[in-house]
Amino acid sequence: MMNKYTLYGITLAVGIFGPLMFPAYITQFTVLWLMVVFSLTWDIMGGQMGYNSLGNILFFGIGMYVCAIVQVGLYYNVGEYTAYSGAVKVNFTPDQYFTGLALGTVAAAIVSSLIAVIFGWIVFGLRGPYFAIGTLGVAIAAGELIGAWDYVGGGGGMSLPLFPGDSDGTAFNYVAMFTLAIATFLFLKWLYASRFSLAINAIRDDEEKAEGMGIQTKRYKTVAWSISAFFLGISGAIFGNMTGFIEPLEVAFPTVTFGIFMVLMALLGGKGTLWGPIIGAVLFHVIKEFTWTVLLGWQWIALGALIVVNVVFFQQGLVGWMQERWPEKFGIEVDTQLGVNENPSETVT
Amino acid sequence: MSTLIEVSGVSKSFGGVVANHDVSMAVPDGGITALIGPNGSGKTTLFNSIVGYHPIDSGSIKFDGQEISDLRVQEIARLGLLRTFQQTRIYGKMDCVKNMLISVPNRNSSFTDMFKKYPQDVTDKAEHLLEFVGLYSKRKLLAGNLSFGQQKLLEFAMALMNEPKVLLLDEPTAGINPTLINGLIDRLKLANSEFGITLFVIEHNMRVVMNLADNIYCLAHGEMLAHGKPEEIQNDQRVIDAYLGAH
Numbered sequence: 188m189m190n191k192y193t194l195y196g197i198t199l200a201v202g203i204f205g206p207l208m209f210p211a212y213i214t215q216f217t218v219l220w221l222m223v224v225f226s227l228t229w230d231i232m233g234g235q236m237g238y239n240s241l242g243n244i245l246f247f248g249i250g251m252y253v254c255a256i257v258q259v260g261l262y263y264n265v266g267e268y269t270a271y272s273g274a275v276k277v278n279f280t281p282d283q284y285f286t287g288l289a290l291g292t293v294a295a296a297i298v299s300s301l302i303a304v305i306f307g308w309i310v311f312g313l314r315g316p317y318f319a320i321g322t323l324g325v326a327i328a329a330g331e332l333i334g335a336w337d338y339v340g341g342g343g344g345m346s347l348p349l350f351p352g353d354s355d356g357t358a359f360n361y362v363a364m365f366t367l368a369i370a371t372f373l374f375l376k377w378l379y380a381s382r383f384s385l386a387i388n389a390i391r392d393d394e395e396k397a398e399g400m401g402i403q404t405k406r407y408k409t410v411a412w413s414i415s416a417f418f419l420g421i422s423g424a425i426f427g428n429m430t431g432f433i434e435p436l437e438v439a440f441p442t443v444t445f446g447i448f449m450v451l452m453a454l455l456g457g458k459g460t461l462w463g464p465i466i467g468a469v470l471f472h473v474i475k476e477f478t479w480t481v482l483l484g485w486q487w488i489a490l491g492a493l494i495v496v497n498v499v500f501f502q503q504g505l506v507g508w509m510q511e512r513w514p515e516k517f518g519i520e521v522d523t524q525l526g527v528n529e530n531p532s533e534t535v536t
Numbered sequence: 537m538s539t540l541i542e543v544s545g546v547s548k549s550f551g552g553v554v555a556n557h558d559v560s561m562a563v564p565d566g567g568i569t570a571l572i573g574p575n576g577s578g579k580t581t582l583f584n585s586i587v588g589y590h591p592i593d594s595g596s597i598k599f600d601g602q603e604i605s606d607l608r609v610q611e612i613a614r615l616g617l618l619r620t621f622q623q624t625r626i627y628g629k630m631d632c633v634k635n636m637l638i639s640v641p642n643r644n645s646s647f648t649d650m651f652k653k654y655p656q657d658v659t660d661k662a663e664h665l666l667e668f669v670g671l672y673s674k675r676k677l678l679a680g681n682l683s684f685g686q687q688k689l690l691e692f693a694m695a696l697m698n699e700p701k702v703l704l705l706d707e708p709t710a711g712i713n714p715t716l717i718n719g720l721i722d723r724l725k726l727a728n729s730e731f732g733i734t735l736f737v738i739e740h741n742m743r744v745v746m747n748l749a750d751n752i753y754c755l756a757h758g759e760m761l762a763h764g765k766p767e768e769i770q771n772d773q774r775v776i777d778a779y780l781g782a783h
Contacts, residue, residue, distance in 0.1 A: 378651070381650070381651045381652060381653055382637075382649065382650060382651070382652055382653065382654065383650050383651055385630070385634055385637055385638040386638060386650065388627065388629065388630055388634070388638075389627045389630070389638045391629070392626075392627035392628050392629050392630060393625050393626070393627055393628075395625070396621070396625040396626070396627070397627075397638075398609045398610050398613070399587070399609055399613055399618070399619060399625075400613060400618070400638075400639055400642075400694070400698060401610050401613030401614040401618075401641065401642040401643075401698065402610065402638070402642055403610060403642060403645070404610065406647075406650070407650065410650065459629075519631075519678070520631070520676040520677055521677070521681070
């Protein structure tokens with residue numbers, strides 16, 4: 188891909204020097220990397236495999252709750268802790284905090300992946316728009332179910348252990364989220380260079396043909412979804428600790444904000460490409476924060492207009508459009524004689 | 537020659553429409569068998585039943601002595617019984633070489649195989665087969681940008697890449713111009729003789745059928761009407777009647 192190293196350079200420079208130069212915006216930078224993780228993981232299914240999931244936020248929320256339960260549950264009874272929440276201040280020693288966080292993050296990743304396998308088994312019978320609506324239903328239902336579960340505080344939510352020491356943990360969370368984004372990117376870069384990417388692309392282009400050729404489509408679909416869920420689960424764990432307080436509808440399963448943003452970012456940047464979702468996430472986040480600051484009151488309308496323009500005029504996204512405009516820079520060959528070479532026999536003689 | 541596919545007493549209906557009624561036939565190992573019949577006589581339904589696309593109502597289908605009528609499409613494909621589609625199906629947004637690579641046989645592929653890369657000899661084989669069908673110069677193009685005839689050739693090459701024991705071709709020459717048809721017949725014959733792939737072909741074009749097949753079955757109104765050598769079928773009054781609408 189063109190200017191690969193320039194892109195690496197810019198990404199690393201933004202990641203390392205951004206928060207150092209603008210310490211007041213460090214939370215914004217953390218959210219930026221969260222958006223990159225969202226968009227990259229959505230694209231595995233939505234872009235590369237052609238399964239538009241509207242419910243990937245499910246794994247974000249599950250990761251968040253699993254991590255919180257492990258963090259608290261290791262040392263206290265979660266049910267009592269949430270009931271006391273706000274009234275009794277529980278202090279975690281640094282040792283307890285970091286042990287809980289580490290184990291919680293691992294558990295978040297594993298549980299999210301397992302749930303993806305189980306849900307995949309149910310919803311992969313659905314195709315096209317039915318899959319999108321089915322996954323959306325699962326994500327909304329999950330938020331409502333957690334809201335009815337008193338053990339984790341129900342709709343009232345639960346607060347997470349405070350970051351130990353004098354610092355409030357913003358720098359720590361930033362590094363964690365940045366590392367996660369880089370890890371997700373590197374993993375996908377490796378994954379997309381293997382047989383896996385061809386198989387999920389084949390499923391996107393013609394699933395029936397792929398089945399007819401003996402490809403284990405269900406296996407690929409399930410693994411693709413659990414990879415998304417793995418990284419989303421970790422991102423949920425980090426984000427939960429960043430906000431310090433989690434509740435089901437707005438923080439853990441925000442279907443209409445984060446859940447839809449992940450789709451929009453991938454579409455904006457160009458789905459089905461490695462860099463598209465990253466560029467889309469950065470663009471989206473900047474535009475969103477800009478409109479939230481400058482056009483307050485009109486921000487949703489501005490965002491809506493962006494979506495309409497994107498979907499009507501730029502369906503293939505920024506990178507997709509660039510690929511069409513300058514295919515040779517992306518290593519795509521175009522048959523220049525296509526217009527006159529309609530007769531296939533010429534190639535056979 | 538031993539029998540590779542054995543269909544006995546297969547019936548299949550969709551609602552009230554009987555598409556196949558008590559159809560029996562055998563595809564001998566190593567030969568080229570053709571299935572002909574007027575439009576709507578149930579040829580494609582029989583094909584779909586064999587490859588496991590839909591369950592059959594009654595009867596039995598055996599491949600290499602193994603009952604396959606209750607297996608799913610992927611499982612049957614992995615046994616080495618592969619089909620091509622009447623409406624050509626390729627992976628349009630991938631280039632030709634990638635279309636070929638993903639078509640490697642999945643017979644023994646394990647979980648970790650999903651994350652491996654393709655060794656060089658597989659790529660070489662893909663390019664060699666593209667050369668065999670005459671698409672080498674187009675190998676880097678997106679398959680969706682090829683013309684219809686070229687896509688048919690690509691689909692044929694993909695099928696060869698899969699190293700099937702038997703290849704079911706649903707109207708391989710439909711929509712291809714006459715000049716190309718001769719080239720395709722030659723390649724089908726080569727695939728049969730050189731690569732040892734048994735062919736089972738649905739075809740409307742009688743010139744192609746008589747040229748290609750050594751064994752012909754004729755379906756009409758969902759029932760097996762006739763079976764024989766090309767010259768026997770050519771002179772069979774029932775077949776001629778069926779095609780001219782005397783039934």
